[in-house]
Amino acid sequence: MILAFKNVEFNYLNQPVFSGLNFTLEQNEFCFLIGKSGSGKSTFLQMIYMNILPEYGRITFDKFDSQSIKSKELPLLRRKLGIIFQDFKLLNDRNLYDNLAFVMEATNKSKSEIRKRVNDSLTDVGLSHRRYSFPKELSGGEKQRVAIARALVNDPLLILADEPTGNLDPATSLEILEILKKINSRGTAVIFATHNYDLIKSFNAKIIKIEDGKALNVVMKPKQ
Numbered sequence: 001m002i003l004a005f006k007n008v009e010f011n012y013l014n015q016p017v018f019s020g021l022n023f024t025l026e027q028n029e030f031c032f033l034i035g036k037s038g039s040g041k042s043t044f045l046q047m048i049y050m051n052i053l054p055e056y057g058r059i060t061f062d063k064f065d066s067q068s069i070k071s072k073e074l075p076l077l078r079r080k081l082g083i084i085f086q087d088f089k090l091l092n093d094r095n096l097y098d099n100l101a102f103v104m105e106a107t108n109k110s111k112s113e114i115r116k117r118v119n120d121s122l123t124d125v126g127l128s129h130r131r132y133s134f135p136k137e138l139s140g141g142e143k144q145r146v147a148i149a150r151a152l153v154n155d156p157l158l159i160l161a162d163e164p165t166g167n168l169d170p171a172t173s174l175e176i177l178e179i180l181k182k183i184n185s186r187g188t189a190v191i192f193a194t195h196n197y198d199l200i201k202s203f204n205a206k207i208i209k210i211e212d213g214k215a216l217n218v219v220m221k222p223k224q
Contacts, residue, residue, distance in 0.1 A: 002027050002157055002189060008057035017043055019213035030184045032200050033193040035210035041193045044210060045160050049078050062157060082151025086163040088143045090135040096146050097131040100153045121149040125179055141172035148179055158189045165196055173199055
């Protein structure tokens with residue numbers, strides 16, 4: 001087990017968001033995260049990288065513990081995570097290679113190792129031939145593939161995908177899911193937050209619904 005929420009409670013503006021929330025994720029697991037807008041999905045993800053800490057209970061990720069983590073340890077925790085956003089968050093003044101290399105600059109890796117990791121990550125998402133292109137030259141689907149490559153570049157234990165297909169058409173959304181499935185098959189855990197139920201039905205994976213402050217298991221038949 002690489003991630004656990006244990007009896008987590010959290011309030012926002014005196015309104016309860018989580019109450020007695022429990023959740024676990026195994027090292028090789030793929031998990032869809034669903035729930036209505038305002039149910040706490042983004043808060044849940046932020047708690048994993050400990051941008052938000054629980055008021056009660058405990059969150060553990062790898063060797064890190066929300067009850068004892070120090071601010072100087074947060075960068076170390078976050079290097080073990082790859083985060084993919086709906087709006088890509090690419091640096092528009094840098095080409096794709098430099099967007100990824102920038103993520104590794106604080107890791108004390110050699111230039112040759114950075115070059116290898118960046119090129120390998122771009123190859124994983126089918127964009128090694130575009131390494132010197134700029135974000136403005138890419139389609140939305142290509143930008144999201146770059147965002148996946150950026151999330152991969154530090155070889156994370158867990159990828160957090162926050163509505164990564166929210167701005168994409170159905171065919172491109174399936175392509176993004178297939179890339180993440182391939183990454184997961186190599187041993188990287190994935191939490192995929194989405195409102196797209198067609199995607200969920202296309203892939204048999206763990207589904208967790210955030211509802212009334214709890215994390216509920218959902219059983220959904222795969223799409224035929």
